Amino acid sequence: MRAISWIAVNVFKESVRDRVPYNLALFAVLMIASSFLIGQLTAGQDVKIIKDLGLAAIVVFGLFIAIFIGIGLVSKEVERRSIYSLLSKPIGRPQFVVGKYAGLVLTLAVNVGVMTVALYAVLGCLTYIQTPAARAAWDAPGVDPRLLEAIALIFVELMIVTAVALFFSTFSTPLLAAALTFGLFIVGHFNTDLKNFDKIVDSRPAIWVARAVYHTVPDFSAFDIKTEVVHGLPVAAGYLIATAGYGFAYISALLVVSVLVFARRDFK
Amino acid sequence: MRTWRGRAAGIAVAVAAFATAVTLQVVRDRAYSREEAQNLAFLYVRSPAVLRRIALSFDALAADVYWIRALQHYGGDRLSRDGRERYRLLYPLLDLTTSLDPYFTIAYRFGAIFLSEGYPGGPGRPDLAVALLKKGIAAQPDNWRYYHDIAFVHYWQLHDTKTAAEWFRLAQKQPGAPGWLEPVAASMLIEGGDRQSARFILQQILNSPEEWLRQMARRALLQLDALDLIDRARPVIVRNPPPAGTPYSWQWLIQRGVVSRIPEDETGVPFEIDPATGALTVSPRSPLFPMPRTGPPQ
Numbered sequence: 001m002r003a004i005s006w007i008a009v010n011v012f013k014e015s016v017r018d019r020v021p022y023n024l025a026l027f028a029v030l031m032i033a034s035s036f037l038i039g040q041l042t043a044g045q046d047v048k049i050i051k052d053l054g055l056a057a058i059v060v061f062g063l064f065i066a067i068f069i070g071i072g073l074v075s076k077e078v079e080r081r082s083i084y085s086l087l088s089k090p091i092g093r094p095q096f097v098v099g100k101y102a103g104l105v106l107t108l109a110v111n112v113g114v115m116t117v118a119l120y121a122v123l124g125c126l127t128y129i130q131t132p133a134a135r136a137a138w139d140a141p142g143v144d145p146r147l148l149e150a151i152a153l154i155f156v157e158l159m160i161v162t163a164v165a166l167f168f169s170t171f172s173t174p175l176l177a178a179a180l181t182f183g184l185f186i187v188g189h190f191n192t193d194l195k196n197f198d199k200i201v202d203s204r205p206a207i208w209v210a211r212a213v214y215h216t217v218p219d220f221s222a223f224d225i226k227t228e229v230v231h232g233l234p235v236a237a238g239y240l241i242a243t244a245g246y247g248f249a250y251i252s253a254l255l256v257v258s259v260l261v262f263a264r265r266d267f268k
Numbered sequence: 269m270r271t272w273r274g275r276a277a278g279i280a281v282a283v284a285a286f287a288t289a290v291t292l293q294v295v296r297d298r299a300y301s302r303e304e305a306q307n308l309a310f311l312y313v314r315s316p317a318v319l320r321r322i323a324l325s326f327d328a329l330a331a332d333v334y335w336i337r338a339l340q341h342y343g344g345d346r347l348s349r350d351g352r353e354r355y356r357l358l359y360p361l362l363d364l365t366t367s368l369d370p371y372f373t374i375a376y377r378f379g380a381i382f383l384s385e386g387y388p389g390g391p392g393r394p395d396l397a398v399a400l401l402k403k404g405i406a407a408q409p410d411n412w413r414y415y416h417d418i419a420f421v422h423y424w425q426l427h428d429t430k431t432a433a434e435w436f437r438l439a440q441k442q443p444g445a446p447g448w449l450e451p452v453a454a455s456m457l458i459e460g461g462d463r464q465s466a467r468f469i470l471q472q473i474l475n476s477p478e479e480w481l482r483q484m485a486r487r488a489l490l491q492l493d494a495l496d497l498i499d500r501a502r503p504v505i506v507r508n509p510p511p512a513g514t515p516y517s518w519q520w521l522i523q524r525g526v527v528s529r530i531p532e533d534e535t536g537v538p539f540e541i542d543p544a545t546g547a548l549t550v551s552p553r554s555p556l557f558p559m560p561r562t563g564p565p566q
Contacts, residue, residue: 041336044480045374049332056329136477139373189324224325231371 004099011103054119062158070165071177140232150229156247157223163254188220316367331369355391376404394425415439515543
């Protein structure tokens with residue numbers, strides 16, 4: 001456990017050295033600039049659009065961090081040959097993989113946390129400057145705690161993306177791992193179509209294949225509750241728990257497979 | 269010292285290159301205007317189903333973008349003075365917006381007002397306005413505002429008071445609907461949609477929390493005032509015709525002492541008089557123009 005936390009902290013420190021937190025400044029500028037501009041363009045829908053924009057930006061920035069750092073977690077150590085000195089220490093390969101994963105999740109957690117605070121700060125300012133009559137016309141309060149439900153599921157989604165990137169990183173090149181992870185992210189959003197394949201096709205084998213792909217590919221579309229949350233529509237607690245539970249189970253499976261693949265790799 | 273000079277020279281070159289780029293940009297824009305090409309409105313993807321897939325999990329953000337495009341399209345065409353076909357993309361843009369975000373209430377409600385507004389203030393398509401609002405009802409069947417807005421389109425644009433009353437009663441049945449909907453429906457059924465009923469509805473809308481609705485109501489109330497004044501002036505003008513062969517004019521009416529000065533609408537813009545018939549109209553320069561179609565007062 002100590003080895004895992006040691007590796008995780010080092011991954012986090014490395015991401016800070018790699019200037020990953022710069023994206024936070026970009027996020028802050030995006031939020032502040034858009035809050036000034038959007039009010040002029042949207043006929044009173046600035047708070048809704050700031051929420052949409054903020055949540056989408058958390059996904060995009062998190063996705064870039066998860067993919068572009070995740071794909072280098074293992075391959076970078078192999079390229080630099082630092083893997084030899086690491087594995088010669090009393091660190092098992094499973095600890096190495098899990099530690100790397102935990103480190104990137106920590107980086108993501110800090111980033112998502114800071115972006116959430118920035119989003120709430122902008123929404124708080126907008127709420128403060130609006131008249132009570134204008135606030136009464138909003139679907140949901142400006143500073144709405146329910147946004148955290150969407151952000152929590154976004155975070156679990158990013159954790160899955162990180163696990164996918166790490167998995168590909170254990171056996172392929174960074175470029176291929178990035179392409180595969182991004183491809184899987186897109187396919188994961190079409191999962192509903194695969195689930196409903198039986199409504200448009202009669203062939204039983206085709207339906208079975210579609211169902212198999214539906215269960216194999218991460219179901220990213222299920223993590224998207226942004227629209228409901230922004231409009232103040234209720235999301236069942238059971239749905240949140242089931243989706244988050246699905247995410248953690250999927251991550252566990254991916255990490256186990258990553259450890260198995262990495263354990264078989266020969267670094268000679 | 270050498271390093272400092274080198275750095276200064278580098279910065280100077282970069283600034284000079286950037287200034288050259290900006291200068292060339294300005295010169296090019298002046299010499300080769302591409303405004304016409306830029307003004308042509310395009311909508312590459314018209315299928316909401318396709319767009320929903322392309323948007324991945326960013327469908328709400330894509331809806332915001334299409335909403336801003338719809339606003340710009342409507343505003344741009346409304347202000348435009350050229351003869352090109354106007355508001356061509358308004359419904360497709362609103363359809364895409366509401367397909368990407370089915371809970372985008374303002375897009376349905378504001379969009380319906382844009383669509384139903386008579387030409388040149390809008391495309392004059394109350395049928396599409398009703399279709400958009402019915403789409404909103406399909407997404408949120410409990411939202412009384414959509415039923416209310418359909419009723420209003422039927423009343424204000426289509427002058428179909430019977431259907432309007434039916435929709436007002438449907439609105440009243442939805443959860444959270446205000447109590448004044450039922451009296452409005454009853455009043456319409458009884459009075460056949462006169463200006464008094466219109467005033468009653470508009471007065472209620474003045475209490476709406478949404479500023480744009482209040483603004484619309486204020487404008488419509490001023491239009492009703494103008495219509496009342498036109499109706500009061502009509503018999504007075506008819507009783508004082510100009511000499512044969514001379515057109516109706518304000519100068520003549522002032523000379524005759526019928527009016528002391530040219531009457532103005534509530535926005536301060538003088539009314540216009542038809543030289544042939546003496547009919548009074550709101551000036552196209554007035555913010556109240558175009559006026560709603562309306563029958564004689566009851």
